Amino acid sequence: MRRMRGTFFSTGSWLAIGLVLTVLLACGKKDPVAPEPEPEPEPVERPALKIGLLIDMTAGGSEHGIPMRRGFEMAIEHINQVGVHGEPVVGVVADTELNRDTAVSEAMDLVEKEEVHAIVGAWASSSTLAIVEEVTADAGIPVISPASSSPSLTNAMDNDFLFRTTLSDHDQGPVLARITLEQGIGNVGMVYRDDVWGRGLADAFEGTWNGKLNRVALDPAETSFTDALNEAKGITLVEEFQAQALVVLAFQPQQEAIVREALDRGLFKQFIFGPTGRSLDLLRAIGPEHLAGMRGTSPGAAQDTPSAVAWENAYRSAHGNPPPYPYVKQTYDATVALALAAQAADSLGGSAIRDKLRIIGRPPGELIIAEAGSIANGLKILAEGGAINYEGAAMPLDWDENGDLASGFVAVWQFTDLGTIEVIRTVPFVH
Numbered sequence: 098m099r100r101m102r103g104t105f106f107s108t109g110s111w112l113a114i115g116l117v118l119t120v121l122l123a124c125g126k127k128d129p130v131a132p133e134p135e136p137e138p139e140p141v142e143r144p145a146l147k148i149g150l151l152i153d154m155t156a157g158g159s160e161h162g163i164p165m166r167r168g169f170e171m172a173i174e175h176i177n178q179v180g181v182h183g184e185p186v187v188g189v190v191a192d193t194e195l196n197r198d199t200a201v202s203e204a205m206d207l208v209e210k211e212e213v214h215a216i217v218g219a220w221a222s223s224s225t226l227a228i229v230e231e232v233t234a235d236a237g238i239p240v241i242s243p244a245s246s247s248p249s250l251t252n253a254m255d256n257d258f259l260f261r262t263t264l265s266d267h268d269q270g271p272v273l274a275r276i277t278l279e280q281g282i283g284n285v286g287m288v289y290r291d292d293v294w295g296r297g298l299a300d301a302f303e304g305t306w307n308g309k310l311n312r313v314a315l316d317p318a319e320t321s322f323t324d325a326l327n328e329a330k331g332i333t334l335v336e337e338f339q340a341q342a343l344v345v346l347a348f349q350p351q352q353e354a355i356v357r358e359a360l361d362r363g364l365f366k367q368f369i370f371g372p373t374g375r376s377l378d379l380l381r382a383i384g385p386e387h388l389a390g391m392r393g394t395s396p397g398a399a400q401d402t403p404s405a406v407a408w409e410n411a412y413r414s415a416h417g418n419p420p421p422y423p424y425v426k427q428t429y430d431a432t433v434a435l436a437l438a439a440q441a442a443d444s445l446g447g448s449a450i451r452d453k454l455r456i457i458g459r460p461p462g463e464l465i466i467a468e469a470g471s472i473a474n475g476l477k478i479l480a481e482g483g484a485i486n487y488e489g490a491a492m493p494l495d496w497d498e499n500g501d502l503a504s505g506f507v508a509v510w511q512f513t514d515l516g517t518i519e520v521i522r523t524v525p526f527v528h
Contacts, residue, residue: 145184146439148173148432149191149207151218151228152244156195157348158220160378161422165243166190168425169217171415172432178473181440182480188432189213193224195348200224204232214445215239215435217428221348222247222294229255237447239454241434243427246372246396247297251499258451260500262427262434262491263396264507266294268526269372270301272507273394277344277369280392283308286329286340286365288315288322288355290347298346298371311340315347315355322358330364342367345374353382360387369393372423380512389514396423397506397523398491407468408490421518423508426467430489433472434458437465437487440479458494462486503528 150169154162173188180186189211193200200219207213216238219225225245233240234256241260242250248267253259277285287302289295291314303310313325331339343365345352352374359365360383368374370393380388399405408426409419419425435450437457442449462484465475475485487494495503504527510520 143182143184144445145187146181146215146436146445147187147189147211147213148435149189149204149211149213149216149218150428150432151191151193151200151203151207151216151224152220152428153195153224154190154192157350158193158195158373160349160376161244161373161424162192162220164420164422164425165220165428167412167416167420168243168428169432171411172429172436175411175467175469175472176433176436176476178469179476181436181476182443182445186436191218193219193221195221195224197221197223197227201227201231204228208232208236208238213238214439214447215241215450217241217243217431217435220244220424221292222250222297223292225259226250226253226293229253229259234258239435239438239447239451241431241454243431244396244424245294247293248301249293249297251501255500257500258447260431260434260454260496261502262431262489262494263424263502264505264526265501266298266301268301268505269394269396269507270298270303271305272509272524273298273344273369273371274302274306276392276394276509277306277342278308280342280367280369282342282367282369284338284341285309285344285369286311286313286326286331286342287344288313288325288329288347289344290317290351291315292317295346302344309338309340315351317348317351319351320354322355323362326355326359326362326364332364340365342369344369344371346371348373349376349378352376353379356383356388367391372396375422375510375518377421377516377518380516380518385512385514385516388512390511392509392511392521395508395510396427396491397508397520398423398426399489399493399506400523402466402488404466404468404488404490407466407471411468426489426491429467430491430494433467434487434489434494437472437475437479437485440476441485454494455496457485458487458489458496460486464488497528 372395467490
């Protein structure tokens, strides 16, 4: 018989091995246990949205700047009913001191030291143009100016990071010319601040003015106005060809000095003002006996809309009557718009916020107004991926490709003999 190579076991040996294996398996067997749950992931902390406010609060624009700061702070308070990305928004305030170089320096600090994600400001057009072209365009920081109205800003080298919540003076200048003509004035002198704002508004006025115009540029640092006023009056002309009224386009305290000198020297008794002339400081300094009935134009706002009424009620509750100045509602709207855009983008990146600005203020989407509860609702809708249409306290925020408003309002106002400023009418614009 052929023998197979290898090891052989008897039947008994196999039974013994089986028994040993059975015992070993039994000894090693455990009751089934449910698998331990995976540990919950640690919540990721997101940095808070930080918005800078860059306006003038100490120099010639402080009369407007302090109420604008209140509008900014009210917006932050309303936003923080729920916050952005679940975190309270942080506001940082900086003062331009109505100086272009200071504005640039403060903007750099806001971006590099404070690490803001967006800026509301500036007040003066020259400051806004400088901070955008020298700081924020390259840094990719969205900027919304609530007050800078120079037409030059439309074509600023801003990389599409500049927006405005006020109309361009391209729209305001023709209204200023119209109200001058309505008062029976066909021959005017004009003194204007020689910067991008003053030149822009003067150009817009002259572009639709059909009467005689003696136009004189003023150095912003100038303090004596004898020669400028003589030239604006046309003092070398015979009386019938001399200017009947003076259009004043300047900042405080310069405009106060201009008006006072014109009155003291008997050159002008009638004045027409641009937006900076809408000033209680000016009225108190010169007196209602000289200025009552004098008119001007300024950025306007929607009247009696649900958003305007809600905002005015909130401001009245916090600070008393709404301020008689422009730009406060516009500051509030700029701040709210940046928060809504950041929530819509689900990002704090500058480009992401910018790209949502043109979406949050136009249909379709649920209507959101300038009221704390409504803004909270809008933020929640955006957090859930929905769409909104924010109707600003001042006007709809429908921005064109240049960051300019597609529609808005110009206010016509006048000083009263009671020492107040009243809006006579509001002129709508649609482009």
